[in-house]
Amino acid sequence: MEVTELVVYGSILLLAAVGIWGILSRRNLIKLILSLTILQTAVNLLLVSVGYISGRSAPIVNGDTGLDGSPIGEIVDPLPQALVLTAIVIGLATTAIALIVAVGYYRSTGTLELKSWSYGPSNEKEVKK
Amino acid sequence: MIGIQTIIGMAFISIGLLFQFLGALGLVRLPDVYNRLQAATKSITMGAISIAIGVGVIDLSLLPKALLVVIFLMLTNPLSSHAIARAAYNSGVPLWKGSVVDRYGPALKKLQKRRGRS
Amino acid sequence: MMERYDIHRSIPAILLALLVAATIFYAFVEVGFGEAKVDEEGSVSNRFISNSTQETGSSNFVTAVVVNYRGFDTLGEVTVLFLASAGMGAIVSALPAGDKRKRPIPPSLILTAGTRLVLPLIILFGSYVFVHGHLSPGGGFQGGVIIASGLLLYLVIFPEWKAPHKALALSESLAGLSFAGIGIIGLAVGGIFLDNVISGLGEAGMLVSAGLIPLIYIAIGIKVGAEMTGLVARMKGGDA
Amino acid sequence: MMEELFIALWVIMSILAIAMAIHAVLSRDLIKATILMAGVSLIASFLFVLLRAPDVAMAEASIGSALTAIILVLAIRNTKRFEEGGGEK
Secondary structure (H helix, E strand, O other), X not given: OOHHHHHHHHHHHHHHHHHHHHHHHOOEHHHHHHHHHHHHHHHHHHHHHHOOEOOOEOOEOOOOOOOOOOOOOOEOOHHHXXXXXXXXXXXXXXXXXXXXXXXXXXXXXXXXXXXXXXXXOOOHHHHHO | OOOHHHHHHHHHHHHHHHHHHHHHHHHHHOOOHHHHHHHHHHHHHHHHXXXXXXXXXXXXXXXXXXXXXXXXXXHHHXXXXXXXXXXHHHOOOOOOOOOOOOOHHHHHXXXXXXXXXX | OHHHOOHHHHHHHHHHHHHHHHHHHHHHHHHOOEOOOOOOOOOHHHHHHXXXXXXXXXXXXXXHHHHXXXXXXXXXXXXXXXXXXXXXXXXXXXXXXXXXXXXXXXXXXXXXXXXXXXXXXHHHHHHHXXXXXXXXXXXXXXXXXXXXXXXXXXXXXXXXXXXXHHHHHHHHHHHHHHHHHHHHHHHHHHOXXXXXXXXXXXXXXXXXXXXXXXXXXXXXXXXXXXXXXXXXXXXXXXXX | OHHHHHHHHHHHHHHHHHHHHHHHHHOOEHHHHXXXXXXXXXXXXXXXXXXXXXXXXXXXXXXXXHHHHHHHHHHHHHOOOEOOOOOOO
């Protein structure tokens, strides 16, 4: 295990751990969605970092580097980057849907807190409020 | 051998870095939102613009792009800092105790009175 | 503010999160960081990197993968965005009405004039990003989002302005139709849906090159811009 | 040389990102948490540039730190700004 591996994967997974911790320990719906966004960022970083090859350039060729020949051996892996590009855009769509559902929850119950993991108001007091 | 072009560019970049450092220092040291905002704005106007010009001078093929960046920063930076300061004032962030003058508050009150009458 | 949290209650959550992270870390150490994994023959990335410039004519490999090799997937992705936008519209219309807010403070002269000055530049930059998607970093998604953020600036500065949902829906539908139409051209001429039939046209590295990729990215850019604007305008209109 | 620069930049930026993320999870003010989340996304886009992925960096900077923050702020404006419990503010 090299030190670069330890630093890169370790820091990314710590970020992911912060996101998981937020999801597990917070009860506010918007805070949950926010923690989910942090976890999403960390997972995207992890996927792209798998495709990184040290000492190579971005997967774009220009006039100088091999428009004619194959640029293999000069660029990093473009496949995880394409996947992550898709994942980021889809992530925004899911976040927007989750947020509008959270707004609907607030409108019908008057609170954003999840007192128990159930649908709708969880006890009588909240319904009265 | 380092050319005169590189030296001029590096001088610009050094000025920019100095102003970025001063801006960061101001963000930490100054007392309230408005003073801090002023420090941050200065760090963009002098810092980022001078770094962009320095890069353009070192590599002359990047100069048009650098000038575009400079123009865009000069357009947007005063706008955003104005919007942030106005939003802070309108949402009730207090001024620092030692502030001397507040021209916006009375003007805002006068404006609201006029709108209330009409 | 944050001192009031009782940290000891979330200790199991922290432990569980660290456990998950450690497990994934243990798995990923085997993969290795920064090693040349694409160089051996037979891997998918290797095939893409070796043949992409000849097959698609695109200088940007991410664009080649997103639009050409996985073009059908991108069509599905844009459809997911459309569904999210439509679903938000449906949920917003079914929500109970919220409490009335006080009227927003009208924008100052500096902001309105500056926005009118900056907005065309932002839209121009967004179009630049998605037209040059096959040559430089960027593409339809990024350019579309830049255009959407410019329109959102307008939406924030002028609170009275309502987003033109009809025009947005029209441009979105036209862009989606042209995306599918380009795919059907590929099906008719080359026998494969979204086949890049004119990839030989133009010189690689110039603006007119890479066949159908710029056209598809322009369609994606317009579609994503319209969808994102509609999405955020619906979220803003939640209190109306 | 390049490798040392990579590690140095990575360590600084990832420490900043993790600190911001922890602060975002702990903070009771949801607007503050949203701004910190946008900061995490911005730093992540810098890290994408370090990983030689400029396309992903552009997408992350514009979607992650601009649009997600905007829709979170709009949703918070439609609901409630402060988290309950603890009884402050």
